[in-house]
Each structure stands twice: as C-alpha cells, then as structure tokens.
Amino acid sequence: MAAEVPALIYYIPLIIFMIMGAIIPIASLALVKIIAPLRPGRRKISIYEGGLSPIRDARVQYSVQYYLFAIVFVIFDVEVLFLYPWIYVYASKFMESFLVFGSMNIAVFEMLLFIIVLLIGLVYAIKKEALHWV
Amino acid sequence: MAGYGEILSSIIDYMYSFISQYPALYALILGIVGALILSAIVNVGAMAVVWLERKVLGDIGARFGPNRVGGRWGIIQLGADAIKLFTKEDSIPEGADRQVYVWAPIVASMATMLVAAAIPFGALYIEGQEYPLVVANMDISAFYVEAALSLLAIGAFMAGYSSNNKYSMLGAFRGIARMISYEVPMGICVIAVAIMAQSLNLVEIVQSQTLWYAFAQPLGFIIFTIAIITDLGRIPFDQSEAEEEIIAGYTTEYGGIRWGLLYFQEYDMMLLGSILMVLLFLGGWSGPIIPLPLLSVVTPLIWFVIKIIIVLVFLIWVRGSLLRFRIDQVTDLGWKWMLPLSIVNLAWAVLVGPYLLAYFA
Numbered sequence: 001m002a003a004e005v006p007a008l009i010y011y012i013p014l015i016i017f018m019i020m021g022a023i024i025p026i027a028s029l030a031l032v033k034i035i036a037p038l039r040p041g042r043r044k045i046s047i048y049e050g051g052l053s054p055i056r057d058a059r060v061q062y063s064v065q066y067y068l069f070a071i072v073f074v075i076f077d078v079e080v081l082f083l084y085p086w087i088y089v090y091a092s093k094f095m096e097s098f099l100v101f102g103s104m105n106i107a108v109f110e111m112l113l114f115i116i117v118l119l120i121g122l123v124y125a126i127k128k129e130a131l132h133w134v
Numbered sequence: 135m136a137g138y139g140e141i142l143s144s145i146i147d148y149m150y151s152f153i154s155q156y157p158a159l160y161a162l163i164l165g166i167v168g169a170l171i172l173s174a175i176v177n178v179g180a181m182a183v184v185w186l187e188r189k190v191l192g193d194i195g196a197r198f199g200p201n202r203v204g205g206r207w208g209i210i211q212l213g214a215d216a217i218k219l220f221t222k223e224d225s226i227p228e229g230a231d232r233q234v235y236v237w238a239p240i241v242a243s244m245a246t247m248l249v250a251a252a253i254p255f256g257a258l259y260i261e262g263q264e265y266p267l268v269v270a271n272m273d274i275s276a277f278y279v280e281a282a283l284s285l286l287a288i289g290a291f292m293a294g295y296s297s298n299n300k301y302s303m304l305g306a307f308r309g310i311a312r313m314i315s316y317e318v319p320m321g322i323c324v325i326a327v328a329i330m331a332q333s334l335n336l337v338e339i340v341q342s343q344t345l346w347y348a349f350a351q352p353l354g355f356i357i358f359t360i361a362i363i364t365d366l367g368r369i370p371f372d373q374s375e376a377e378e379e380i381i382a383g384y385t386t387e388y389g390g391i392r393w394g395l396l397y398f399q400e401y402d403m404m405l406l407g408s409i410l411m412v413l414l415f416l417g418g419w420s421g422p423i424i425p426l427p428l429l430s431v432v433t434p435l436i437w438f439v440i441k442i443i444i445v446l447v448f449l450i451w452v453r454g455s456l457l458r459f460r461i462d463q464v465t466d467l468g469w470k471w472m473l474p475l476s477i478v479n480l481a482w483a484v485l486v487g488p489y490l491l492a493y494f495a
Contacts, residue, residue: 009157010270013165020169021247025240025395032224032391045228047299058298073314080321087328131469133462
C-alpha cells in the first residue's frame, strides 16, 4: 500500500531545504556579529603570501591546457546525460528480453556503439596530450 | 505486545488519508519538519564525524587524539571548538570579491541541504512492511543527488576565486580539475547500478539489492569508492587544500566562523557521501530483522547506522594511511584509467548483470 501523490509534490520540500541551507550560515554569521569582538586593522585584512607583501593580482591567467580538460569534460558529461534517459526507456525492457535467448534489444547495442565512438575520441585526446597536466 | 504494531499501522493509515486529501499541505509540512530534523541530524552527525576522525587518526598515529578538554573520550572538545569559532573576529581580506566571498559558504551549505533532502535516512519496519524515511522520494533521486553533490565544488571554487590570494586560486583550479575528472566515472557507476536495479530511485535501488551491488559489480564499487573520496576532497585526493604545498588551498583567506562553515560542509558531505555509498552498493538498510516487539521497528535503522560507521571508519583509515597524489597523477588516473574502467563496468552490468541477478534472485 502506497500513498498516491503527484510526482511534482516532492519538489516543494527541495525549495524549503534550500532556504534552510541558506538560513544556517546566515544565522551563524549574525550570531558572530553579536558575540565576537571587532577590532579591525590594516594588517588583519592583508593577503597572506608567505609572509611577504603580495605581488600583483592573484587572479592569474591559467594555462590554456586547463580549458582542454573542461572541453573534454563537457563532451563526456553530455554522454552521461544521454545515458540516463537510455536507462529509463530501454534498459528495463532489455533486462526482460535478454533472459529469453535470441531476442536482444537493438537500443543497447546502439548505445554501446555510441560509447565506443566517444572512447575513440578519448583515445585521440590522450594521444594529442590534451589531457596532460602542465 | 502486538499492540504497538497496530497503533503504528493506524497512524500510517491516517497519514495516507491525509496525504491523498491535501497533497500540497503535506509537502509543505514534510518540507519544514524534514528540513528542521535533517539539518539537526546532518550537523550533529558531522560533529560526530569530526570527533570520530580525530580519535581514529589519533589511534592510527599512536596518539591520544583530543583528551584535554574533558568529558569521556574528549567529547567536550567539540563544544570548545564551536565556542572558539563563534567568538573569533570576522574579517574579509583586502581586495576580495566581497559578494562571492560571503556567498561561498552559503552555496556550500545549500548544496549540503539539497543532497540531504533526497537521501533516505533509513527505514522503519512495521507489520511486515518497510517504510523508508526520506523527504523527497523522487523517481530520479540517484541522478539528483549526484548533481547536488557536485554543487559543493562550486562553493569551493567561489571561495578560492574570491579570496584574492594566489594559493586560494591554485586550490580552486585544482579542485575543479579534480571534480571534473571524476564526475564522469562516478556518473557511469551510478548508471550501472541503476541498470541492475532498473530504477533511479534510491529507495527502489536499496529494495532491489537481494545481492549487494558491491558484490554484483565489484569493479564499479571500487571506482565509485575512489570517485567519492575524490569528490569529498579527502587524502589522497585533497590537492585543493594541500597544506604542505598551498597553505590551506581555497580556505587560506577564510577565518573564524566562515572557515568553520566551509570546513563543516566538508564533513556534512563526508557523512552524506558515505550514506550514498551504503545505499548504492552495500544494501542500504537491508539486514535480518530482530524478532522482538518495538526493536524490530528500528532494526533497519540499526543496520543502516552500523554500515555507515564502517564506511566512515574506512574513509578515515584511508586518510590515515595513504599519501597525497600529485595533481597530474590524479587527472591522469581519472581520465586514463577510471573512465575506461567504468565503461567496462557498465558493459559488465548490461551483459553479465541479468544472469547474475537471475541466479541470486
């Protein structure tokens, strides 16, 4: 016996949880404002850089190699996103039909083909040293 | 003594009639009550994890761990730490991006609560039926939890970027590189589990584990364990806050309660991550039911807590015995080994899984 609830109902608690997640740090910061001492000074807010005064801006330009990681990540993350609907639509049917010998679901092999094509891309990226940290 | 079960069943019947009459009101009450209870459980749990970690690390290093402040096993140390954090002066470093700097711990905290919303925290066993304790029992909760887990990296990057410190910046870059290298294998492991369970709902995944998925797909279990340690940013994968190289990584310029909040989120996530591991691979709350009245109701909870503590101690043990990898080794491991191996595991789940599960069903 299970209660019949509209599926979207479960997204209301998520909003409340997000608000609660914001309240906890804000409340503790407010508490600190009340009870903690406040004696600001120039030395206290200076940036730590091994004991010396900081040289130039901290927001440095990073190697372009770093962005290649990000691009490869986007490709494979989208692959993972495509796999999720695939589970939902095909995998359950496949599990039933697989046990009956000889009747296989074509969608599984299409998806394996898709993964193999992406793996070739991964091998290419590795050979080109796109995934080499510098 | 059968009275307990009948009373509990009648309460549940009443709840179900209430739910079908006023679903929106039910969701609102569930959200508010759940948020209050779970924020208490998660935060107290994280404090317990901090204490457990310090004690176990002490034992591994042949030290005592916290024992000076008082209480049995130095348990009052936690209170002393909290008082210290709350009474420290709050200062924002010069040249920091103030908006982002202030929002970083809040984003991290929101991520924690969003993960906690969809994770089942055990189950109750009443009159031969299991009632999972979960706030948002969504159809896609495994996918949702994975997405919300990666939000923590956003909070860490915000903290590192806004601090106007070169060490923080390096920590933030490393954190994101590490996160994206292991997000993909972790996602594919969750997919392999979902294929065996034929569901993305965490409750259904637990209920379908007649054979624990740690045994049904050992390779996936190993990959997921490594990926979750990486996602949590613990030794051997804590390059974003490696204290010997980049001071304290992305938290270098944070102090007082703001640092405390960021630090605490990490332990919240450690607790939630080990719960996720138990749910996906170690059978969740499944276990033999103790045939005693009243005690049988909470048996699933007892099994669940025991498994979580074992996973937590394992994570601390790993921290106590391994050395930190270099960041290039970490990304290499992620892209060149974990990703192909996770696809091997997916193929295993698709091709061998049905026979395995049919054999053990």
